[in-house]
Amino acid sequence: MRFEGKCWIFGDNVPTDRLVKPQYVFEPVEVMARHVLEDLDPDFPLNVAPGDIVVAGRHFGQSSGRAIATKALQGTGIGCVVAESFARTFYRNCFEVGLPALEVPGVTALAGAGDVLRADLTTGAVTNTRTGATASGAPADRFLVEMLEAGGLIALAAGRPELFGGARAR
């Protein structure tokens, strides 16, 4: 699962409250997407293009485990989000909604604003196409890639009725 796109860079410990500011949490996803991360980079929601890559520092998506934060990011049409590390609820929510996420220590050091990055979820590798610099993280677990390919957890479940028809396991 490969992605190539222009990158937007964000810092450490970005909370979901700053991905989607509290005044937008009850708005439709399209509205949230028009304001996502605006507080940290006003250009981002205005100029982000489909296929772009969001790069972030440590513990991206901390605070409340609101899936709307991942949905708002997904609503911009970005290809994937690559971070030094994620808050665990945010990471789960990425796969739940079908937004590719990759954890790559060192990614912020190799990415410059506006550079085009290449990211591969199945190998965990990220390359800066301008400088040739690369870094690697742990690839996403195989079943998480399967979840992304299906379009998220519920879409995967809908396409895999055997997951739902079985007798209680214990």
Add this chain to the structure above:
Amino acid sequence: MSTLTAPRTFAQKAIERASGESGLAPGQIVDAFPDVYMSHTASWRCIRTLERMGVSTLYDPDRVAMVMDHISPAMNAKTAGDHRLCREFADRMGIKNFYDVNAGIAHIVLMENGLIRPGQFVIGTDSHSTIYGALGAFGTGVGFSEITAAWVTGKLWVKVPESVRVEIDGELPVGSYAKDVMLKLIGDLGADGLTYCSAEFGGSYVRSRSVSERMTFCNLAMEMGAKNAYVAPDETTRAYLADEAGVGADGYEVLLPDAGAEYRDTVVLDGSTLTPKIAVPHTVDNVVDVDEVSGTRLDQVFIGSCANAKYDDLEIAADVLKGHKVAHGVRLVVTPASSAVMAKASRTGVLATLVEAGAMITNAGCGACAGNGGAMADGEATLSTANRNFQGRMGSYDSRIYLSSPATAAASAITGVITNPAEVMG
């Protein structure tokens, strides 16, 4: 690397129990069968997702727990409709553990009602589900769709975390409390200090504390990125379960970490050197001594949330406020964690003391912490006993939230400025 006989952490044991696997090592991903699936006010999202899936049977309705806590009572027609959807769904599906808008904060309600027991694996649609470690359960937050999937399949993927020991010894000086201990740790370790980790709390101080204070430890472990938190069940736990939650010792299986289990790290804190702490805007790990910001003007003081609105928290606040009045121009909003807390505080006179001092008591629930009432205007400052102070969480984006213990909050309500409680308590 691991074998059946290798010493194991609490997290390894809890996930092995919930998954039926053995010999699990940190980093492994398995399917676990949670004992409880908690969902709060936003349960309506889970129900709508279930409807879209076209599924009409649940794996085990007895493991479902729904609590209408985040927006209670309903603030508009939309939320009233959401509540009704949940209420009717619970009736239709035979969900016994449905707690309506009068009950209080989900975490506290579930523990008071005996749903959370040592050794269990519990998932919840709330990041502070780490709090269940106060009773020796493995609690962790998940997304709404994940709860829906668990309703249907009974299982959920989980990665085995690394573990960190947090050892706190000594007696705290007057004016410092469990909240100050946690703010100190959060300030020292940072917002991502325990990311993905299972935080096992121990030491003489932790062992000497009540279940309520253990809830404060485990709740706030989330603010260092912990996956779950844990305090080893002991006589205090047993007594709480028997006396408060109606659960006898034959109703659960205590899981204790083995001596010699592998930890990523051990954090040690000497409680006797602690001073009252405060998190200043706009991050929880931006922690300083209360004395460094004392005198800062406040517009509102909020005593509430799953971190610090249990009975003992209200009692401490009442002890500080007794015989005093809230400062002119300051709103003191008190939101008890649960209806049981409220009833007890009513019986003991704690509520009367708070009201006589000038506090406003709201119904039990998440209240202002979830942005439901108690909002701030542009430029205002609130001192809150909750667990988060990110910008805009309580009203205006141009307002400031400070976080402290109930004692610091109560002392500051009297003076109208941030105040070290030791000054008021003498």
